[in-house]
Structures are given as C-alpha cells and as structure tokens.
Amino acid sequence: MARLIRSIDTEILRLFDEGAVHGTVHTSIGQEIQDVVLMWSLSQSQDRIFTNHRNHGQALAWGASPLGLLAEILGKESGLVGGYGGSQHIELEGFHSSGVQAGLTGIAVGAGLARKSETGISPITVAVIGDGTLGEGLLYESMNLASVMGAPVLFTVFDNGIAQTTPSHTTTSGDPRIRFRGFGLEVFESNDPSDVTEFRSSAESAIEWVRRERRAAVLYANVIRIGPHSKGDDTRTSEEVERMLTADPFAVVRSQLDSDIARAIDDEIDGLVAEAVEIASSGADSRPRIIQPEWNDDDEIESPFPSGDVRVVESLNAAIHTLLGEYGAIFIGQDLADPYGGAFKVARGITTSYPDQVFSSPISEAAMTGFGLGFALEGTPAIVEMMFGDFVTLAADQIINQASKLPTMYGTFRELNFVLRLPSGGGRGYGPTHSQSLEAMFIGLPNIAIVAPSHRLDSGEFLKRALVRAACPVIFVENKRLYPVREERGEYGVVESSSRLGSLFPTVAWLSMGGVGDLPDVTFITYGGMVPVVESCAKTLTEEEEITTDIFAVGLLSPLDSHALIEAVSATPIIAVVEEGVVEHGFGATVISALAESGKFVDSKFLRIGSESTPIPSAPRLEELVLPDSARIVQQIIALYQAI
Ligand SMILES: Cc1ncc(C[n+]2csc(CCOP(=O)(O)OP(=O)(O)O)c2C)c(N)n1
Known part of the structure; x- marks a missing residue:
C-alpha cells in the first residue's frame, strides 16, 4: 500500500508539471507508512476519520480506489466525489477530509460522541492535523470539549516540522504535548519518523486506549515530508531534503524486503498505476451541475400561524x-x-x-x-x-x-x-x-x-x-x-411560495383593506423583531396621515423567495424594507434588487431602513437613536410620500 501511495503521489506531481492538474494537491510522500499503519489499525466499519489537506495516503489506505483518487484530482466525473472536492475534500464511507486547518476537529468531537458506546469497547473517531495547525484556536476548543464531554476521539498530530514553508519551531511555543496533557488528554508519542515499529506500537496503544477508556487522547507522531508542500513550492534546500531521505520510513521498510519480492511489488504497482493514470486521464470531465437539496418528505405543510395562547x-x-x-x-x-x-x-x-x-x-x-x-x-x-x-x-x-x-x-x-x-x-x-x-x-x-x-x-x-x-x-x-410577546396571527395571510423552503417558512402579509380595492400607498417588507415596529408605523400612517400600507413579514431571509415576493407585492408608490441590522449590503438591499430586476416596480420609490452604522449603545436614549424607531420611520415615509 505504501508503495502504491508513493507511486500515485509521484504521478500526481508529474501530471501537475504537465499542466494536467487543476488547483492544488498535497502529497503524502514521506508519511505513507504512518498513514497506512494508522488507517489499518482502525475499524472501517465502525470508526470515523476527519482529516485534512494531506489525505491521499490515508484515503487510499482507507479503501479509496487509485483510479477514483486520480480521477478526482484530474477533475473527472468518475472521481471519488465527482470532481467536486478535488484533492482536499474527499469523502469515503466513514472518512471526510477538508481544507481548513482544524476546521473538522469540533465536528469530530460531535461525531465521536454520537457514536460512543455506553459501555465496553467504543467506536472511535480520529481527527488528523499537522503541526502547523497547533496555532489554531478551534483545535484547543475541540480538545477541551472532547475532554469534558468524554468523547472517544484520537487527535492525531503528524508533526513534519514545517507548515507550508514555515518551520514550525518558529511559530509554536513550548512543547505541544504539555498543552494536550493540560486538557487532561492522554498522549501517545512516536518520536523517530523512520521507526515504523515505534509508530505502530504507539498508534495501536492509543487506539486501544481510546476504545477502552472511551475518552479522548492524542497520538503525536514525528513524520517527514519529502515532497513539496503542495506542488513546486518547496523552499527547503536540496541538502535538507536529501538529509530527510536518509530517514525515509518507506525506504527503511523496503530495505527489509527480499529484493525479488520488492521488485515484484514494484512491477505490480507500476503497472496498476500506469493503467489508472491512463484510464483516469481519458475519462469524461466532471459533468456540469449544481447539486440541489433533495427532500424526501412530502408531508403536507400546515398553517404557520399560532394556534394557542403562548408567548x-x-x-x-x-x-x-x-x-x-x-x-x-x-x-x-x-x-x-x-x-x-x-x-x-x-x-x-x-x-x-x-x-x-x-x-x-x-x-x-x-x-x-x-x-x-x-x-x-x-x-x-x-x-x-x-x-x-x-x-x-x-x-x-x-x-x-x-x-x-x-x-x-x-x-x-x-x-x-x-x-x-x-x-x-x-x-x-x-x-x-x-x-x-x-x-x-x-x-x-x-x-x-x-x-x-x-x-x-x-x-x-x-x-x-x-x-x-x-x-x-x-x-x-x-x-x-x-421573546415575551404573545403569538397572535392578527390579520395576516400566507403568501404562496413555489419553493419547498419558501413553503416551510412562508412570508405572511397583512394587506390593507384585505388586498381589495385601490393600491395602498406604501408596502413595508420586514421580518422578525421589526414586525411590531412596522405595524405601529402602519397604524400611525393610516390613522393620522391616511396613508395606507401593506405589510409583508418574510419568514425565509435566505435563500430569498424573490419570486413569491415579486408576485405578491403590489407596485405601490413606496416600497420600504425595514431591518434591524445595518442597510449596507443588507437584507433590504437584496430584496430591493430582486424587486427592481423584475421590472414590475418601475414607478415605485424604494427605501432601505435599518440601524445606524455605529456600535449599538447601551443607554436607552442612545440605543433608540441607533436602532430603527417607529417615529423616525413614519417621518421618513411621510417625507418621501410628500415628495412624490
Ligand atoms: C485555516 C487555514 N489557514 C491556512 C491554510 C493554508 N494552508 C494549507 S496547508 C497549510 C500548512 C499546514 O501545515 P500543517 O498543519 O503542519 O500540515 P502539513 O501541510 O505540514 O501536513 C497552510 C498554511 C489553510 N488551509 N487553513
């Protein structure tokens, strides 16, 4: 397997040089043995892996087909995830990788706890990171959470001494293992990158410990990165890389093999990889598509209005x-x-x-x-x-x-x-x-x-x-x-939506004069906490100024069901969108753009109303000045109304 990984990753770098690879790749060259030993010490049917950008070796050892991995990296339909994820975002049964350092560690804690068995030996979850990721805050949140929640997670640190081009001793203070112990995590170490036996023993002990104790631990392994960080970006001197080659665990293991056996493995793998490269390269490109949500639930969507008398x-x-x-x-x-x-x-x-x-x-x-x-x-x-x-x-x-x-x-x-x-x-x-x-x-x-x-x-x-x-x-x-307000339907009705999400979270509308008769003067579009504010404006405008209003309270802010709004909103002289956030690039901007693009509202004047763009003060009088306020909204509407 290690020979397969090295061969595939070497081919990937060659394909990159030829311009056949689009995007980025991070090879496992140098840490293949550790990847294989770790993956093969786990149970594929029970355990979970959450890993990072440098995942090719782990994916292959977990069971990814060489052809699937190559096709993925070449942007082909037959790739492991259809060309969507590329090198960094691979998914297999029980295996996820992603490209943000430490980004999957909290997820690993949740998944690990979800799968924890209540007694006996537990399935475990492995979160793989590199030493450069020791600078990420989320990692420590996750370690602490795993520790206090008793999640059976094995944080595995592959320390190759460098993060992209930066030697990690220049960015990591102290001894990270002391940090882990500070969280109450058991630490298992493997210090010599070329000592495969040491790694195997530590990995197996760590896995066995997490299974048995059903708590989190760390496997801290020194490894070497022989290849560039991704492709063609190695800033290390050739002497440094040469020196590293003398500690190459793959070479160590290989030297222990009978030379005939080693040659037979070479021949078999070379043939297999050459064939995989050929098939993958000539395969169909990923089919253009945008993956849409799918719903299995055809249950009727009932009234969104309150039925009881509750707050x-x-x-x-x-x-x-x-x-x-x-x-x-x-x-x-x-x-x-x-x-x-x-x-x-x-x-x-x-x-x-x-x-x-x-x-x-x-x-x-x-x-x-x-x-x-x-x-x-x-x-x-x-x-x-x-x-x-x-x-x-x-x-x-x-x-x-x-x-x-x-x-x-x-x-x-x-x-x-x-x-x-x-x-x-x-x-x-x-x-x-x-x-x-x-x-x-x-x-x-x-x-x-x-x-x-x-x-x-x-x-x-x-x-x-x-x-x-x-x-x-x-x-x-x-x-x-x-929160303390009583739920009450008032005179709102549901705005029809043709989208599934729009129907689940409909916009509701209070139409002046029940939506019949003359066009009202103003349409308010708003949501959430601004609904009562807008209702009070509408009341004042109608009772004191004889300005009639429709109110739309939007339920789904994003993705905006613009079609439903365009259909339901009348082309009133004024359309005001009221939100509590600031208006720049806000909800109102999105709604008004959609309405304006429709061409239905060419004669309407649009207004965005929201908070002042300043930190929201605490004192009541100051806070009132910053947040949208019904008296000021009324003044704005009257001013615009009189100007048109
Ligand atoms: C949060 C975040 N910051 C920066 C990057 C860019 N980046 C990708 S890999 C990498 C180096 C990671 O080093 P390390 O964790 O030691 O893993 P290694 O590449 O050495 O295996 C960086 C900086 C990223 N992917 N995610």
Missing part, C-alpha cells in the same frame, strides 16, 4: 421539548442547565426532562457549532444555541466553511438536520457586543437557510420545521424583544 419564548421552549422528546435531537449551548435554563429561558426545563441529550458547553462557540454538525452528520438532529447572536462571529468558519459546504461538497446532497439559534437584536440595553442583528452576514451562503419567525407566526413550529424538515442547516434568528 414566543414558550412556543420555542415547547418545540425544543418536542424535538428532544420525539425526534431524539441533541441540544448544546452555554448555561442551559436548570434552574437557569439559558440566558433567555428558552431552554427552561429541558435539561431536567432530557439530561442525556443536553450538553452544557464551555464558552467555545466554534467547537460547539462543530459539535452539533458532527451529531447531524451522524444522523442525530442538533440544535446549537448561541447565548447572544453576536457571538456567531466566533463560529463563522464552522458555518461558512463547514455547515455550508458539507451538504454538497462531496458530490451528492447530504441532509443535515442542524439549527443554530441566534438570540439577536437590541432594545434591551445590552450594548455594542450583545445587541446586533448579524444575519445579513450569512445571506447567500449555499446550503444555508436563514429563517426568522415573528410573533405573528408559530415560532415553535418554525423551529421544528427548521430542524427536521428543512434538510439543510438553518440559522434561526430569534429577536430578543419578541
């Missing part, structure tokens, strides 16, 4: 009870445990009812988001609560590079039942870092739905749909000021 916080709380009780979901966040029940009490009573499904997280937003994704990847619906929506910034990589990519980047659609709840918005005096509405940062991300209920809808029903029916990860925007 938004109670509606969400009841939904979480149902999701844990009936759907076996897990729930992770900070300070969720009773009697506290989460910062906004949405979690009240949940830990008491479902102690084994709720995880009190350290203050580690990235790792807990990854943790939820890991469970979702293993088929368990996962709810992650950010204490304040503002902290979503700390989990941005997990949303943008993982949640958004995992559903389709491996060439087919994968359902992920995952909700990230964001208590958002101001008006409660929490000040600049606890009052923002940041959802617009995530608008347009592939495979991510951004959903925003209001008190006019059944928020709990929206949450249930988000977790078990949306099929893709959902960012669920909860406005803090709405």
Whole structure:
C-alpha cells in the first residue's frame, strides 16, 4: 500500500508539471507508512476519520480506489466525489477530509460522541492535523470539549516540522504535548519518523486506549515530508531534503524486503498505476451541475400561524421539548442547565426532562457549532444555541466553511438536520457586543437557510420545521424583544411560495383593506423583531396621515423567495424594507434588487431602513437613536410620500 501511495503521489506531481492538474494537491510522500499503519489499525466499519489537506495516503489506505483518487484530482466525473472536492475534500464511507486547518476537529468531537458506546469497547473517531495547525484556536476548543464531554476521539498530530514553508519551531511555543496533557488528554508519542515499529506500537496503544477508556487522547507522531508542500513550492534546500531521505520510513521498510519480492511489488504497482493514470486521464470531465437539496418528505405543510395562547419564548421552549422528546435531537449551548435554563429561558426545563441529550458547553462557540454538525452528520438532529447572536462571529468558519459546504461538497446532497439559534437584536440595553442583528452576514451562503419567525407566526413550529424538515442547516434568528410577546396571527395571510423552503417558512402579509380595492400607498417588507415596529408605523400612517400600507413579514431571509415576493407585492408608490441590522449590503438591499430586476416596480420609490452604522449603545436614549424607531420611520415615509 505504501508503495502504491508513493507511486500515485509521484504521478500526481508529474501530471501537475504537465499542466494536467487543476488547483492544488498535497502529497503524502514521506508519511505513507504512518498513514497506512494508522488507517489499518482502525475499524472501517465502525470508526470515523476527519482529516485534512494531506489525505491521499490515508484515503487510499482507507479503501479509496487509485483510479477514483486520480480521477478526482484530474477533475473527472468518475472521481471519488465527482470532481467536486478535488484533492482536499474527499469523502469515503466513514472518512471526510477538508481544507481548513482544524476546521473538522469540533465536528469530530460531535461525531465521536454520537457514536460512543455506553459501555465496553467504543467506536472511535480520529481527527488528523499537522503541526502547523497547533496555532489554531478551534483545535484547543475541540480538545477541551472532547475532554469534558468524554468523547472517544484520537487527535492525531503528524508533526513534519514545517507548515507550508514555515518551520514550525518558529511559530509554536513550548512543547505541544504539555498543552494536550493540560486538557487532561492522554498522549501517545512516536518520536523517530523512520521507526515504523515505534509508530505502530504507539498508534495501536492509543487506539486501544481510546476504545477502552472511551475518552479522548492524542497520538503525536514525528513524520517527514519529502515532497513539496503542495506542488513546486518547496523552499527547503536540496541538502535538507536529501538529509530527510536518509530517514525515509518507506525506504527503511523496503530495505527489509527480499529484493525479488520488492521488485515484484514494484512491477505490480507500476503497472496498476500506469493503467489508472491512463484510464483516469481519458475519462469524461466532471459533468456540469449544481447539486440541489433533495427532500424526501412530502408531508403536507400546515398553517404557520399560532394556534394557542403562548408567548414566543414558550412556543420555542415547547418545540425544543418536542424535538428532544420525539425526534431524539441533541441540544448544546452555554448555561442551559436548570434552574437557569439559558440566558433567555428558552431552554427552561429541558435539561431536567432530557439530561442525556443536553450538553452544557464551555464558552467555545466554534467547537460547539462543530459539535452539533458532527451529531447531524451522524444522523442525530442538533440544535446549537448561541447565548447572544453576536457571538456567531466566533463560529463563522464552522458555518461558512463547514455547515455550508458539507451538504454538497462531496458530490451528492447530504441532509443535515442542524439549527443554530441566534438570540439577536437590541432594545434591551445590552450594548455594542450583545445587541446586533448579524444575519445579513450569512445571506447567500449555499446550503444555508436563514429563517426568522415573528410573533405573528408559530415560532415553535418554525423551529421544528427548521430542524427536521428543512434538510439543510438553518440559522434561526430569534429577536430578543419578541421573546415575551404573545403569538397572535392578527390579520395576516400566507403568501404562496413555489419553493419547498419558501413553503416551510412562508412570508405572511397583512394587506390593507384585505388586498381589495385601490393600491395602498406604501408596502413595508420586514421580518422578525421589526414586525411590531412596522405595524405601529402602519397604524400611525393610516390613522393620522391616511396613508395606507401593506405589510409583508418574510419568514425565509435566505435563500430569498424573490419570486413569491415579486408576485405578491403590489407596485405601490413606496416600497420600504425595514431591518434591524445595518442597510449596507443588507437584507433590504437584496430584496430591493430582486424587486427592481423584475421590472414590475418601475414607478415605485424604494427605501432601505435599518440601524445606524455605529456600535449599538447601551443607554436607552442612545440605543433608540441607533436602532430603527417607529417615529423616525413614519417621518421618513411621510417625507418621501410628500415628495412624490
Ligand atoms: C485555516 C487555514 N489557514 C491556512 C491554510 C493554508 N494552508 C494549507 S496547508 C497549510 C500548512 C499546514 O501545515 P500543517 O498543519 O503542519 O500540515 P502539513 O501541510 O505540514 O501536513 C497552510 C498554511 C489553510 N488551509 N487553513
């Protein structure tokens, strides 16, 4: 196997030089033996691998076909993931690789815990990183989380002494093994890169320990990187590389073989690889396609309106009870445990009812988001609560590079039942870092739905749909000021949608005069916590100024169901989009662009209304000045109305 890996990676570099490889590759040349020993010490039917860019050797040892790997790297339809992932993003049964350093480590912790057996010997999850990744914060969040949660994860560090072109002793302080022990992790070491026996013994001991103890550990192995970092980018001197060759574990093992046997292996592998290169090179290019979400659920979509007399916080709380009780979901966040029940009490009573499904997280937003994704990847619906929506910034990589990519980047659609709840918005005096509405940062991300209920809808029903029916990860925007508000339909009706997501999370509209008669003067398009603000503006405008209004409360912010809006919104003289975030590149900009492009609204004046672009102050009077305020919105509308 090691000979196969070396041969394929050598061919890949040659193909790169010939210009046949598009993009990047990172070969395993020098660490093939360690890759093979590690993979072959695991159980392919039970264990999980989450690895990084330097994965060719591990993938082949885990069972990837040489032809499939070559075809993937050459951008062919017959590639392991149809040419979608390329060298860095490979998926096999139980095996995932990705290109952001440490990006999969939190996911590995979630997946590892999801698969942990309650007693006896456990399946384990291996998270592979290089020594350059010892600088990533998420790694330490993940190690801590794995340790406190008792997740059977083996963090495997392949230390080749260099990260791309930077010697790691210049970027890593102290002894990393001491760091790991500080997290309470057992550390297994393999110091001599050319001593295969030492590596095998350490790897087997580590795996056996994690299985038996059902806790996390680290396998720390010195290895060598003989090839360039990726291709043609080796800044080391030829003397350095020559020196390295004398410690090449592959050469050591090979020298122990009978020369006839070694030659026979060479002949067999050379023939096999030459044939694979030929077939892969002449194969069909990846077929142009965009992978779309798929839904297996044809159940009827019922009314989104509230049926009981509850407040938004109670509606969400009841939904979480149902999701844990009936759907076996897990729930992770900070300070969720009773009697506290989460910062906004949405979690009240949940830990008491479902102690084994709720995880009190350290203050580690990235790792807990990854943790939820890991469970979702293993088929368990996962709810992650950010204490304040503002902290979503700390989990941005997990949303943008993982949640958004995992559903389709491996060439087919994968359902992920995952909700990230964001208590958002101001008006409660929490000040600049606890009052923002940041959802617009995530608008347009592939495979991510951004959903925003209001008190006019059944928020709990929206949450249930988000977790078990949306099929893709959902960012669920909860406005803090709405938590204590009673859910009540008012005079809203549902706007028809032709898209599946749009129907699950419909826009609802309150049409002046029931939508019959003359065109109203103003259309408001808004969502979430701005719905009551806009309603109060509409009331003032109608009662005091005789300006009539329609209100659209959008349920699905992204992907925007623009078709439904274009159809349902009338070409009123004024169309104002009101959001609590800032307007630049915001929700309003997206909505208005879609409406303007349709050509239906050529005579309408558009208005974007949102917060001032300044940190949101804490003092009530100052906060009012920054957040959209009904009196000011009314003035803006009147001014525009009088000008046209
Ligand atoms: C978060 C992140 N930062 C930077 C990069 C670019 N990059 C890709 S590989 C690499 C070096 C990684 O070094 P190491 O973890 O030691 O692994 P090695 O390549 O040596 O196997 C860098 C900087 C990346 N992929 N992800």
